[in-house]
Amino acid sequence: MTAVRMHNVTKRYGNFTALDDVSISLEDNRIHGLLGRNGAGKTTIMSILTGQGFQTSGTVEVFGEAPYENDHTLRKVCFIKESQKYPDNFTPRHAFAAARLLYPGWDQPFADQLIAEFALPLKRRIKKLSRGQLSAIGVIIGLAARAPLTFFDEPYLGLDAVARQVFYDRLLADYAENPRTIVLSTHLIDEVSDLIEHVVLIDQGKVLLDEDSDLLRSRAVTVTGPVSAVEEFAKGHRELHREQLGGFLRVTLENVHTGQSPNGLEFEPVSLQELVVRTTQQAAGGRELVGATNGNGEKS
Amino acid sequence: MSRVWKVVRIQLVNAPTVLGIPLLVLAIAFLTNLAVFGVIGDAAEPHGRITGGLMSVYITLLVSYIMTMTQVFTFALGLSVTRRTFYAATSLLIVAQAIGYGILLYLMLLLERATGGWGMELKFFAIPFMVNDNPLLQLVIYTVPFLFLSFIGVYIGIVYKRWGQPGVYTLTIGTAAVAAILGIVATWQQWWPAIGGFFADQSPMSLFAGYPFVLAVILAGLGFLTLRRATP
Numbered sequence: 001m002t003a004v005r006m007h008n009v010t011k012r013y014g015n016f017t018a019l020d021d022v023s024i025s026l027e028d029n030r031i032h033g034l035l036g037r038n039g040a041g042k043t044t045i046m047s048i049l050t051g052q053g054f055q056t057s058g059t060v061e062v063f064g065e066a067p068y069e070n071d072h073t074l075r076k077v078c079f080i081k082e083s084q085k086y087p088d089n090f091t092p093r094h095a096f097a098a099a100r101l102l103y104p105g106w107d108q109p110f111a112d113q114l115i116a117e118f119a120l121p122l123k124r125r126i127k128k129l130s131r132g133q134l135s136a137i138g139v140i141i142g143l144a145a146r147a148p149l150t151f152f153d154e155p156y157l158g159l160d161a162v163a164r165q166v167f168y169d170r171l172l173a174d175y176a177e178n179p180r181t182i183v184l185s186t187h188l189i190d191e192v193s194d195l196i197e198h199v200v201l202i203d204q205g206k207v208l209l210d211e212d213s214d215l216l217r218s219r220a221v222t223v224t225g226p227v228s229a230v231e232e233f234a235k236g237h238r239e240l241h242r243e244q245l246g247g248f249l250r251v252t253l254e255n256v257h258t259g260q261s262p263n264g265l266e267f268e269p270v271s272l273q274e275l276v277v278r279t280t281q282q283a284a285g286g287r288e289l290v291g292a293t294n295g296n297g298e299k300s
Numbered sequence: 301m302s303r304v305w306k307v308v309r310i311q312l313v314n315a316p317t318v319l320g321i322p323l324l325v326l327a328i329a330f331l332t333n334l335a336v337f338g339v340i341g342d343a344a345e346p347h348g349r350i351t352g353g354l355m356s357v358y359i360t361l362l363v364s365y366i367m368t369m370t371q372v373f374t375f376a377l378g379l380s381v382t383r384r385t386f387y388a389a390t391s392l393l394i395v396a397q398a399i400g401y402g403i404l405l406y407l408m409l410l411l412e413r414a415t416g417g418w419g420m421e422l423k424f425f426a427i428p429f430m431v432n433d434n435p436l437l438q439l440v441i442y443t444v445p446f447l448f449l450s451f452i453g454v455y456i457g458i459v460y461k462r463w464g465q466p467g468v469y470t471l472t473i474g475t476a477a478v479a480a481i482l483g484i485v486a487t488w489q490q491w492w493p494a495i496g497g498f499f500a501d502q503s504p505m506s507l508f509a510g511y512p513f514v515l516a517v518i519l520a521g522l523g524f525l526t527l528r529r530a531t532p
Contacts, residue, residue: 024471052532069528071303074380082376085532087371089317095375098310102379141379 002061003028003149003181004049011044011205018044019055020205026183026198028148030177033196033213034185035276040202042185043081046151050079062149075104078147080138082154087240092137093122096144101274105146110174114140117166129159139167143174149207151183160161164188168195199272203280213272220275225265235263240278252278307381311372319397322360325403329353330424335421346421353424357401358445362453365394369457377532387524394450402443409438429506430467441508448512451519458523462530 004026011019019041026032032043047053047283048060051067051074060066066071086095092115100106115122118136124135133156142150155163172195175182186192199216201209209216220240223230230249252270270278312318333353337344374387388389411424417423432438459467486492501508 047531050380051382054529054531069382069384071382071385074382075303077380079380080380081378085371085374087367089314089374090375094313097313098375101306101379147380226449230468266367 001025003060003063004183005061006045006049007059007061008282009045009048009055009060011041011048012056013054018205019048021192022202022205022207024056024200024207024210026181026200028181029179030197031171031182031184031195032198032200033189033192034183034200036191036202036208038187038282041155041205042202044205045152046079046081046204047184050074050077050151052079062261074147075102077151078142078145079151080142080153080155081151082135082138082157084138086137088125088127089218090126091123092120092133095137095141096122098147099141103145103147105148105178107144107146111140114143114170117170118163132160133158135159136163139299143167143170146174146178147178149181149183150278153185154187156186156188162181162197164191168192171195177261185226188272193272196272199276201251201276201279203283206261206283208279208283209276215268216275217272220252220254220270220278221256222252222268222270223256223265224248225268229264240275240282243258303381303385304388304392307376307385308370308393311368311389311393318364322364322401325360326354326357329356331335333422333424334418337420341420344444349417349421350423350428352427354405354427357451358451360395361401361446362449365390365450365453366457366460370460373457373461374532378467383527383530384524387527390454391520394447394454398443398446398450402439403447405442405466406435406439410459432504437505437509441504444509444512444516448515448519451516451523455519455523455526457528462526 002025004024006022006024009019009022010017022041022045024045034045036042042089043273048055049062049067051069054068061071062073063076064119067077096111100108100111120133120134120136120140121129126137129137135155136159139152139155139159142152142155142243146203156167159167168191171182184192184196193213196213199209199211199213200207211219223233225233225248227244227247227249230251234251234253237253237256239251239253243250252274256267330353333351337349337351373386373390377383405425409431412418412423412425417426430441432441456468456471460473463470486495
């Protein structure tokens with residue numbers, strides 16, 4: 001079943017196009033990675049999906065219904081964002097009490113366990129907490145709410161490596177016991193690459209990749225070897241990246257069938273993070289080329 | 301438990317602060333007035349022992365509802381509450397709080413009368429132009445201005461969420477400009493005696509309950525329309 005569907009969604013702020021004809025659908029009961037650079041449009045997508053923002057055009061469905069002002073749908077949705085604001089006089093205890101009231105699936109013992117693990121002071125004003133403690137509140141609400149659709153928008157800001165690992169471990173363990181749809185928006189791709197089952201890569205408001213991560217990982221390889229041999233092999237493949245060192249060439253290629261590998265070449269898998277970086281750079285390079293051809297009519 | 305009621309409870313999750321601060325402000329204003337009139341003693345004529353300290357609690361509510369919209373609204377939408385539900389809960393809370401505070405002020409008025417103005421003929425709760433002999437009407441006169449000022453606060457908060465600081469500047473400067481223009485026109489056309497006569501002819505009931513109630517309802521409706529496209 002599909003949990004989320006966006007069809008031809010465009011979002012403009014004045015002259016700026018934040019989302020440009022985005023169409024994606026997210027299967028339910030999976031962990032999706034929503035990846036992309038700062039300002040790529042990730043938060044815009046999530047705020048439209050949670051009825052907090054509005055699209056300029058296009059249609060949005062969450063569990064089959066438009067989410068805007070839809071109480072029935074939104075009570076199944078939890079959006080934890082890095083920039084979440086809390087009332088000045090609130091303590092973490094107040095924030096959790098509110099979440100407990102609003103989410104039907106709230107698990108208080110689980111929340112208590114997480115509060116202890118993150119060593120969160122419950123009675124201190126939220127204003128006075130550190131950035132990491134502030135993030136911990138969001139992480140705890142996002143996990144303990146057990147919402148059928150949960151968005152985490154860079155939830156780790158200020159969390160140290162140990163706390164981040166606690167988050168990933170609890171997320172995975174709880175997801176295994178209580179399957180639900182999770183959308184993780186993050187820059188720390190290496191840290192979550194084992195968690196993510198499906199990847200959506202956004203750049204400058206457009207979808208660059210929308211694929212299962214297993215497929216993605218097998219899609220590209222890095223080939224290293226003598227320049228001429230690698231050049232020969234690379235013909236006919238889409239090239240994502242190239243580095244040359246002396247007589248040796250190292251290229252990242254798409255859609256390679258390693259069965260046909262000639263001798264003298266070395267093949268390495270490409271990490272999700274590298275693939276995301278190369279794909280984004282490739283898209284940026286493409287835009288520059290288009291710009292250049294507009295000037296003189298031929299490719300430079 | 302309905303979703304609206306849950307959001308009311310969220311707004312009251314720190315009830316001692318939310319409901320107590322306006323009362324604390326009122327208590328401070330009241331005690332200050334008691335002390336001042338106690339100290340100056342007979343220097344003030346008995347019929348002149350009137351104070352506007354009661355205004356403080358009304359203004360506090362206005363400010364506190366600005367913060368409801370700029371802070372609690374943002375928080376609640378982050379927890380998947382719809383604008384409609386939040387607004388319904390806020391309106392419900394405003395009405396309940398206004399009636400509760402109205403009753404409290406009425407009880408204090410009775411106490412003030414019973415004690416002969418706190419033993420010094422002070423009129424803190426019994427402001428002369430705000431009193432009515434009918435207990436129910438007196439309650440309405442105390443309650444409706446709470447509604448009115450709370451919805452002004454709510455509306456300012458909504459304008460801030462929808463259009464940001466420039467929106468609030470436009471709203472306040474615009475309102476002041478309209479008032480100034482009306483003032484100039486009234487002076488030029490020599491309407492002031494007529495305006496004064498109009499207000500003098502109104503009963504406390506229409507001045508403190510009738511017109512503010514109509515304005516509160518208009519503001520509440522306008523607030524909802526503005527909120528529909530506001531982002532947290």
